[in-house]
Amino acid sequence: MSKGRAQDSVAQCSSGTMAIKTLLLLFAATLIQAALGFRLEESDPSQAHLEKGWPCPNITEIDPCVCIRNGYILSLDCSKVTNEAQLQTVFKAYFPFENFTLLTIVAKPSEPRIDIKSLSADIFQNVTFANIRISHTNLGFIHPTVFDKCAPHLETLAVTDSFITIFPFEVVDIAPLLTDLRVFRNNIIHVPEMTSDSLNYLHIAYNPGIQFGDHAFEALPNLEYLVANDIDLTHVAANAFYKNKNLKYLDLSHNSIETLYKDSLKFQSPIEEIKLNSNDIHTVEVGAISGLGNGQFTFLGMHNNFVADFHKPVWETVFKSVVGKVRTFVFDDNPLVCSCDMLWLLNNSDHLDTISYGANCVDTGTEIHNVNVDFLNHTCLK
Template structure:
């Protein structure tokens, strides 16, 4: 009788050890459900895309974690599904578990506590919260995240972005946050930004030198905003690798001399779908000259601007070099393409030579 008891106990213990080994290095599945923990090539990842509410998410991180230094946290639903019902991330949500990256999307999340990611500050490299309902985000935490390179908080309802203090940040996307406000010097203390996306935030004005501190900037997206004019040094760049500047789908009507400088030889400038009626020589000639050494063509895209095609554009259309820089679909307000040979011949024939005026 005693032998049977010992055998039964031994089998039970063996079963428990086997179960533990199957889940190791993750917690027991039932302790973190509906979250799922996986391990591959030494990385431990958590997927909590099936949680229904704040309590379920927090409960998962009260489990017994054999290791607390995890790699990736994921909580994502496709846009065709119902949103994940998590509404807030508090200082206690993730317990003592740390992650190097967070990917959160399509949730009912409205608030993020300043300390929500505090346990991960020292190691966090990537953070995205998108297609959610954030009305604010604690941008001030960036100064405490020395390894954070990529921050994306797009498609939310964030109304204010405080100054970005980060030596590590390379990619920042705050797009699709209607009526987002930020200071003229918001990016001065983020010198290593390479990609900056500020499209569809209802931006109306670009102050001088807003992006001059970014000496490594490659890509700037200011499209789909409400910009009406560009003043001197609005787009002064000090980066030698600036490759793409997107200003399409704004309300730009006036552009002042010196509005842009520092372009590299093959910088693309997207200006289509604006309200420009003129391309004054004293404003634009130096801009065209700054890229004419490049072998690339169609660098400046002006499609769907109602240009007045008269003698004021002779400087442009009489230069094959400048017309190579100009995108081929730019047109007059009557629909005639600027590169139309008949238009060019007519203007060259009937317009006197002009001296460039300041």
């Protein structure tokens, strides 16, 4: 059977439609805001000044980088550098103050990549940053200790849309304030086990073939958002996310998962959104999904897979766990067979309301909410 990789969509159930829609839109807006950039400490944009000297370095000595002061915040934008040699020269200048809030080395996706290919151990000299944004570069090598001097006060770190194969994830273990790590759109081959009480956002998507252990994230107790779509993931281990007691958002979409094994999606956190769309899921074992319904709402995206039925021993406890909550399960573009085995669900209005409109039955040719349940009851229960 062939299937298209359709763009995600969420059709709302007839019960609680507006509440679900409002919550999901608010949640999506939060994620979009987070995806666009980190929120730094409060500052007044009208107070931002391009400084030619103190408290910044001499403007000519750090050219083409620019130093910007916004109140008490110092930022350094090096997006115009052309290579790492030029960047290294910048940091050999005299810096009156060496602790900066932000380093930016970013090109727009429509622009040529910034031609920095490596970051050596001493590239930043003694200058440190609390927030680092590097994106759309030719960066392929990062020295394992390049961020170590920043670690004591490092809060956010993004090195994205580049060509990194080995990333120094060890910085997570020594950065007690790090809350946000984004390394998406690279060629990273491995994520080691990390330990952090502060990290709450991890984005490793679009690293095809990236490898990590079955419990690589369990020592991140305050992780709330894990984005791991488009990484060629083939399986999820039992209890993979059980120790992430604060996990709210899990994106494993556009991967190659075929089977959800027992306890693979077992949560004790206030999980709110699980995205499994556009995988190859055809088998869901009993007990594979549990612990839903503890968040403000529950969204389970299973669209564009190969789920053929709602086997009662597998799915009844999952549906029951969210009854009475703001919830929606999406099963569009699955080869559902709405026969006698599905009567337990079709006869329960709460369970039907959980499924968003758009899930079609391949045997009856109808949308699941429009199946002739009276006929099935008459025929199947004889």
